[in-house]
Amino acid sequence: MAKTAIQPTRDEDFPTWYQAVVQQGELAEMAHVRGCMVIKPWGYGIWELLRDQMDRRIRETGHENAYFPLFVPLSYIRKEAAHVEGFAKEMAVVTHHRLEMRDGELVPAGELEEPVVVRPTSETIIGESMKRWIQSYRDLPLLLNQWANVVRWEMRPRVLLRTVEFLWQEGHTAHASPGEAREETAKMHEVYREFAEHVLAMPVIAGEKPASERFPGAENTYTIEAMMQDGKALQCGTSHFLGQNFSRAADMIFTDENGELVHPWTTSWGVSTRLIGGLVMVHGDDDGLRIPPAVAPTQIVVIPYTRDDERDDALLAYCRSVAAEVESTARFRNGPVRVKVDERLHRPVDKKWQWIKRGVPIIVELGGREADAGTVTFRRRSAANERETVGRAEFAADVGALLEELQSGYLDQARAFMAANTRDDIVDFEGFTAAFAVEGRTPFVLAKWCERASCEEPLKPLAVTIRCLPLAQRGGEAPCVVCGQPATIDAVFARSY
Amino acid sequence: MAKTAIQPTRDEDFPTWYQAVVQQGELAEMAHVRGCMVIKPWGYGIWELLRDQMDRRIRETGHENAYFPLFVPLSYIRKEAAHVEGFAKEMAVVTHHRLEMRDGELVPAGELEEPVVVRPTSETIIGESMKRWIQSYRDLPLLLNQWANVVRWEMRPRVLLRTVEFLWQEGHTAHASPGEAREETAKMHEVYREFAEHVLAMPVIAGEKPASERFPGAENTYTIEAMMQDGKALQCGTSHFLGQNFSRAADMIFTDENGELVHPWTTSWGVSTRLIGGLVMVHGDDDGLRIPPAVAPTQIVVIPYTRDDERDDALLAYCRSVAAEVESTARFRNGPVRVKVDERLHRPVDKKWQWIKRGVPIIVELGGREADAGTVTFRRRSAANERETVGRAEFAADVGALLEELQSGYLDQARAFMAANTRDDIVDFEGFTAAFAVEGRTPFVLAKWCERASCEEPLKPLAVTIRCLPLAQRGGEAPCVVCGQPATIDAVFARSY
Numbered sequence: 001m002a003k004t005a006i007q008p009t010r011d012e013d014f015p016t017w018y019q020a021v022v023q024q025g026e027l028a029e030m031a032h033v034r035g036c037m038v039i040k041p042w043g044y045g046i047w048e049l050l051r052d053q054m055d056r057r058i059r060e061t062g063h064e065n066a067y068f069p070l071f072v073p074l075s076y077i078r079k080e081a082a083h084v085e086g087f088a089k090e091m092a093v094v095t096h097h098r099l100e101m102r103d104g105e106l107v108p109a110g111e112l113e114e115p116v117v118v119r120p121t122s123e124t125i126i127g128e129s130m131k132r133w134i135q136s137y138r139d140l141p142l143l144l145n146q147w148a149n150v151v152r153w154e155m156r157p158r159v160l161l162r163t164v165e166f167l168w169q170e171g172h173t174a175h176a177s178p179g180e181a182r183e184e185t186a187k188m189h190e191v192y193r194e195f196a197e198h199v200l201a202m203p204v205i206a207g208e209k210p211a212s213e214r215f216p217g218a219e220n221t222y223t224i225e226a227m228m229q230d231g232k233a234l235q236c237g238t239s240h241f242l243g244q245n246f247s248r249a250a251d252m253i254f255t256d257e258n259g260e261l262v263h264p265w266t267t268s269w270g271v272s273t274r275l276i277g278g279l280v281m282v283h284g285d286d287d288g289l290r291i292p293p294a295v296a297p298t299q300i301v302v303i304p305y306t307r308d309d310e311r312d313d314a315l316l317a318y319c320r321s322v323a324a325e326v327e328s329t330a331r332f333r334n335g336p337v338r339v340k341v342d343e344r345l346h347r348p349v350d351k352k353w354q355w356i357k358r359g360v361p362i363i364v365e366l367g368g369r370e371a372d373a374g375t376v377t378f379r380r381r382s383a384a385n386e387r388e389t390v391g392r393a394e395f396a397a398d399v400g401a402l403l404e405e406l407q408s409g410y411l412d413q414a415r416a417f418m419a420a421n422t423r424d425d426i427v428d429f430e431g432f433t434a435a436f437a438v439e440g441r442t443p444f445v446l447a448k449w450c451e452r453a454s455c456e457e458p459l460k461p462l463a464v465t466i467r468c469l470p471l472a473q474r475g476g477e478a479p480c481v482v483c484g485q486p487a488t489i490d491a492v493f494a495r496s497y
Numbered sequence: 498m499a500k501t502a503i504q505p506t507r508d509e510d511f512p513t514w515y516q517a518v519v520q521q522g523e524l525a526e527m528a529h530v531r532g533c534m535v536i537k538p539w540g541y542g543i544w545e546l547l548r549d550q551m552d553r554r555i556r557e558t559g560h561e562n563a564y565f566p567l568f569v570p571l572s573y574i575r576k577e578a579a580h581v582e583g584f585a586k587e588m589a590v591v592t593h594h595r596l597e598m599r600d601g602e603l604v605p606a607g608e609l610e611e612p613v614v615v616r617p618t619s620e621t622i623i624g625e626s627m628k629r630w631i632q633s634y635r636d637l638p639l640l641l642n643q644w645a646n647v648v649r650w651e652m653r654p655r656v657l658l659r660t661v662e663f664l665w666q667e668g669h670t671a672h673a674s675p676g677e678a679r680e681e682t683a684k685m686h687e688v689y690r691e692f693a694e695h696v697l698a699m700p701v702i703a704g705e706k707p708a709s710e711r712f713p714g715a716e717n718t719y720t721i722e723a724m725m726q727d728g729k730a731l732q733c734g735t736s737h738f739l740g741q742n743f744s745r746a747a748d749m750i751f752t753d754e755n756g757e758l759v760h761p762w763t764t765s766w767g768v769s770t771r772l773i774g775g776l777v778m779v780h781g782d783d784d785g786l787r788i789p790p791a792v793a794p795t796q797i798v799v800i801p802y803t804r805d806d807e808r809d810d811a812l813l814a815y816c817r818s819v820a821a822e823v824e825s826t827a828r829f830r831n832g833p834v835r836v837k838v839d840e841r842l843h844r845p846v847d848k849k850w851q852w853i854k855r856g857v858p859i860i861v862e863l864g865g866r867e868a869d870a871g872t873v874t875f876r877r878r879s880a881a882n883e884r885e886t887v888g889r890a891e892f893a894a895d896v897g898a899l900l901e902e903l904q905s906g907y908l909d910q911a912r913a914f915m916a917a918n919t920r921d922d923i924v925d926f927e928g929f930t931a932a933f934a935v936e937g938r939t940p941f942v943l944a945k946w947c948e949r950a951s952c953e954e955p956l957k958p959l960a961v962t963i964r965c966l967p968l969a970q971r972g973g974e975a976p977c978v979v980c981g982q983p984a985t986i987d988a989v990f991a992r993s994y
Contacts (some may be wrong), residue, residue, distance in 0.1 A: 032565075034569040041563045067664065069530050073529060082601060094589045095605060097650035110587075129529075138841065287869075
């Protein structure tokens with residue numbers, strides 16, 4: 001069996017494979033402060049592409065970006081703590097505003113009168129701003145979004161999936177009627193679903209969370225759930241209808257068209273750098289990352305195959321001219337193609353493996369033979385053992401379509417994987433238990449649930465949760481897969497991150 | 498005299514005018530936590546345009562973006578404190594990682610073994626990463642940039658100019674030779690100069706800081722200095738050649754082409770949200786902001802002049818069709834024009850004044866008369882009392898060029914202001930003192946300096962500093978303007994923010 005670039009393989013040890021792929025694919029590393037990560041240029045490039053394409057959707061649905069303070073006063077947290085039962089308590093607390101040298105030691109000094117917290121989310125601080133900005137129905141809807149870093153002091157951090165600091169966008173909106181706020185919640189949920197599939201090539205199940213899994217204070221929480229290659233679910237984005245709970249807690253009030261004073265209805269919704277962790281676990285293989293073209297910072301890398309690792313100016317010139325031709329000719333989704341000549345003075349074969357592990361969609365290898373014949377030799381990352389040689393003009397003319405094909409190929413493959421690992425044939429709890437009593441990959445189970453919280457209890461020993469109640473319901477009545485009582489709701493059960 | 502939209506006027510009270518313009522122009526507000534600001538959608542839109550245009554330049558000069566942790570371990574700061582005399586001590590210190598309810602009070606809990614600091618800059622943390630990433634000359638140059646929030650616990654905060662938290666980019670690069678690092682420092686200095694003039698329409702003086710004003714640990718600090726309308730200088734961007742000082746402190750070492758172990762030469766450079774404060778003070782007038790088209794989130798606003806504040810669907814349709822025509826026809830700097838119909842249900846005249854104060858470059862006012870005649874009535878923000886009416890096709894065809902004209906008009910006006918308020922005729926300290934002994938606006942003084950630190954002492958009682966030694970030197974020898982000794986260096990003296 002061929003040795004794989006990543007050790008161990010996915011089948012051997014999925015969590016260790018994940019760490020290795022993230023590290024060797026140069027996405028990110030845990031460093032400096034416990035639980036914090038450095039997002040390296042290749043990983044950050046993916047984030048920027050993801051962010052820009054998400055940002056365009058957020059604007060097109062009428063939202064405006066703004067920026068709110070990193071620090072939250074303790075008094076705001078106190079309001080939330082009183083209001084919300086299960087509010088997150090693990091947060092970074094700033095108690096001093098100075099460092100002083102005392103006896104050769106640096107010590108905190110300048111104690112704050114009231115400590116501040118590094119935002120775990122900006123719900124409260126944006127709420128306090130909205131309260132001042134909203135006077136009348138004419139000021140509504142107020143549709144805000146923020147791109148920011150947030151901090152939650154995670155006890156079991158995991159690179160890109162659960163880190164003390166992460167990057168995200170958080171939408172916060174206020175509306176004059178519950179119907180409009182519900183519509184907003186559904187709209188952004190659909191934006192997330194379409195984004196996951198179209199941009200990340202990541203099939204997801206869109207649905208509502210059961211009450212037990214709702215965001216504290218939300219009346220409804222909607223989620224998109226993706227299947228990782230170990231069969232676990234990753235919650236990739238959520239959209240919350242908050243009713244008047246947060247506006248009441250924050251004392252937000254507006255005068256409606258009839259002159260009545262009313263609390264607005266609010267929503268919030270977010271996605272984070274966790275999506276990159278999802279990309280890794282959906283598309284990666286035993287040779288490393290595979291990045292869908294839509295979010296690949298470099299879609300095509302050109303490697304000059306010099307005889308030794310010395311400079312070959314004629315070959316370099318050929319590589320550059322091929323890249324320039326692609327840049328000026330090829331298009332991917334109405335934009336230019338991102339092509340790069342890797343001119344570094346490393347061994348070509350080392351560079352090739354580095355790019356395979358980084359998951360670049362197309363690797364072009366050009367040597368003297370190609371330069372003489374005016375051809376291009378390339379391989380797809382998705383079939384890394386197969387090389388193909390075509391004329392350079394042909395390559396430039398066709399490579400845009402090839403990238404589109406690769407993008408949909410990634411989505412199709414992930415869809416097929418999810419379908420193959422989803423069980424919709426389990427009718428009782430015996431079968432259910434058996435489905436999760438396996439070594440290695442566990443399934444998604446699509447089955448009926450009676451909507452009683454008591455039926456979530458027996459799931460706990462299995463480490464299984466209800467991931468969501470899919471928007472797409474099959475209808476009909478059947479016994480609840482846990483208790484056997486009549487049930488009409490479809491639910492997706494799975495282990496999760 | 499006509500009443501101005503902003504009270505007081507610039508001449509009456511410049512600092513209060515500044516606060517009023519920022520507030521009424523809806524750029525930002527100080528809120529929630531002492532010294533912190535909320536950047537409102539209009540202000541954040543300016544920042545995004547500024548950021549994207551700066552980011553393009555940073556990429557085109559070969560840099561890659563990455564992201565480093567918000568928190569810096571105390572041990573890193575200790576190294577820097579030992580190394581750098583004047584290191585900034587006012588920083589937010591995180592000492593706890595949990596909030597707990599005790600006797601109905603929220604209190605910090607979970608004390609950290611070692612406190613961490615919220616980054617005042619990422620110099621040390623990026624240095625520690627580079628140290629691990631750099632092994633050989635093949636890994637150099639390493640050209641990184643980060644867009645991030647940073648925190649400095651300012652005692653006298655001022656919106657957009659000096660805030661506890663602000664947004665910035667910080668470039669950090671490492672090179673195999675001092676010459677290459679110096680070249681990098683100069684290159685980014687020039688990028689900043691060109692950006693200020695071309696994008697912000699803000700003329701600047703580019704030069705080197707005297708030793709007394711260097712970034713602690715830098716061998717050379719280069720700056721761009723702009724003149725505000727009160728005659729004070731604003732440092733708008735700096736680029737530092739750090740020699741081997743930081744690489745030595747961080748223990749960064751690489752193997753050079755001869756197999757020798759060497760510390761790399763490093764640089765750093767940055768600009769921040771302070772630039773928006775500069776925009777206000779360079780271009781604003783007594784009616785509020787004036788935003789140059791290149792950074793205006795909306796370049797053309799269309800206001801439907803309904804008879805009362807009710808909806809008029811026919812007029813709205815006309816407004817939208819004019820906007821659509823502009824969008825599909827007009828170009829500004831090779832991109833589409835940003836045009837928006839203000840459909841809110843407020844009184845048209847209130848909306849007009851709101852947009853004047855926001856500084857939108859062109860305001861279009863459309864009523865029944867325009868809709869019937871197929872015309873467009875508009876005013877330029879830079880001549881807000883003059884209205885002009887043209888055919889709608891003509892407007893769409895010409896408005897791109899008009900925006901270009903406005904952009905260069907802003908630059909020309911600011912240049913003329915700077916020229917008019919720069920004194921190059923002062924030859925002795927008596928004249929120098931007199932120039933600054935005025936009520937109101939003070940000048941930039943371009944004069945000779947003997948390069949002795951002792952000649953900076955007499956400047957202190959005048960609250961004047963040497964802003965920079967301009968790259969463009971006039972040559973020749975003349976007496977130092979302070980001590981009268983022979984001098985060859987030109988320096989710019991001014992009060993500053």
